Amino acid sequence: MSGGVDSAVAAARAVEAGHDVVGVHLALNRMPGTLRTGSRGCCTIEDSNDAWRACDRLGIPFYVWDFSERFKADVVDDFVAEYSAGRTPNPCMRCNERIKFAALLEKALALGFDAVCTGHYAKVLRAADGSPELHRAADWAKDQSYVLGVLTAEQLEHCLFPLADTPSKAEVRAEAEHRGLSVAKKPDSHDICFISDGDTRGWLAEQIEMEPGDIVDETGAKVGEHAGANAFTVGQRKGLRLGRPAPDGKPRFVLEIRPKDATVVVGPEKLLAVEWIRGIRLSWAGLPPAGAEAGEEFACEAQVRAHGDPVPARARVEPAGGDPASGGTAGGDPADGGPAEGEPADGVPGPVLHLTLDAPLRGVAPGQTVVLYQGTRVLGQATIDAATALDRVG
Incomplete structure (x- = not known):
């Protein structure tokens, strides 16, 4: 209640x-x-x-x-x-x-x-x-x-x-x-329940020791500075306060956050388009699709936001420790549709989901959840560990 x-x-x-x-x-x-x-x-x-x-x-x-x-x-x-x-x-x-x-x-x-x-x-x-x-x-x-x-x-x-x-x-x-329930006209709750004023950035600034750093474009050129990379999110446009405009004069968006060196990468909107996703912490909402746990590819729809539109996709599950058939590791293999970082970014063991989207999704960030569907049925979910355009894989 x-x-x-x-x-x-x-x-x-x-x-x-x-x-x-x-x-x-x-x-x-x-x-x-x-x-x-x-x-x-x-x-x-x-x-x-x-x-x-x-x-x-x-x-x-x-x-x-x-x-x-x-x-x-x-x-x-x-x-x-x-x-x-x-x-x-x-x-x-x-x-x-x-x-x-x-x-x-x-x-x-x-x-x-x-x-x-x-x-x-x-x-x-x-x-x-x-x-x-x-x-x-x-x-x-x-x-x-x-x-x-x-x-x-x-x-x-x-x-x-x-x-x-x-x-x-x-x-x-x-x-x-x-039924005479007094909540009949009560507004629905929105935003994050433990940040009641909706100011996530301000709340995080009180929880995390922010380290200032550089904002760079997709070429690595410095275009600004920030007070803390942790307050940004992939796809963000507002609040960047860039001192150097883009050559084409168009807005720039956060493409990547690198907390290790306190760097925020920004670029044009087109670079937010994602066609490949790697997921960790995979779980099934019921029985998995036939052959999925054996590494066989299956068709599905992928949804990355609570009210986002599902996108047709092809999925493959790589067993924990890598797929002997492809010579991959838990992080993927460039020849098999995955970057060559080795282990997942946060070192979480377990099976890894490789997801190729039939249509690009915009502004997908590591840490978000991708939920897999077949029609109305929920197959399961995974935490996004990496996401990029196919031509940037590897």
Whole structure:
């Protein structure tokens, strides 16, 4: 029970379906007195009160579970560490992976509950063999299967998503009003929940010791200076404060962040186009495609943002330690469609995803999550370790 309209209606539908429902609000914010500002922030004292009121209206027990320490360690500290390493993380993915469907689910199962029910717009279907599959919701505009791509088959066995087939958010709000839920018109939350004012750059400046350095163009020529490379993200255009304009007079964008020497690389928009992605920390949302774990190529669609458009792609999984058949290592082989850096940038062991896109994507940054689909089905996800245009590979 986040305190929003989606979880309130999901709980109401679970009660109506005959389940024995208990409402749980997660206390994740270490500053419980923090108040919500419009659509910014969540997990505030106001949200807790709204969740309690919804449970009271539905006649179900209400509890607050304090996961603030684990949230700080697994989500907030991870967010800071990723930015410190020059990557762009997705904290919502990490929260779903380690808090809502790990810590919460583990505690729920230990207490004898059967499942965790949430207001996410996604659905769990059964394959021919009875195994669970994660699919997009009926309302693609509100579909949240992307941020659930980190869920495993075992976790999907214990998930309920009552809003899966709801055709629109407007219908959810109308239902909430009909049921007398006070959150019917409450704004949706946006941005990063633990940065309630939306100023990610300013927040990071307080968490990371910023080291000034140079801004260079794609040729290596210095075009400006910065107060800290960690505050930038690939694809960023605003706030560069370049003292030297581009020869063609067009805007420049952040192409790369090199935290080791505190350098930010900028260039023309065309160089943001990415056709090849290497992914680490691969996980499957159910059974993997046939032959995938044996290194066979399979067709899929790739999505790199929660509300981004999926792009047709060809994928291949390289086993941990390299692919003996191609002579590659965990980092890839230039002849096999991968750069020759050897191990993944952060040294994470495990299988490596090689993804060739049929159409380029713009502004893809290391640290982001790529989620793989086949039609409406979520196959799995990986953390992007490297991304570039095919003509720049190797």
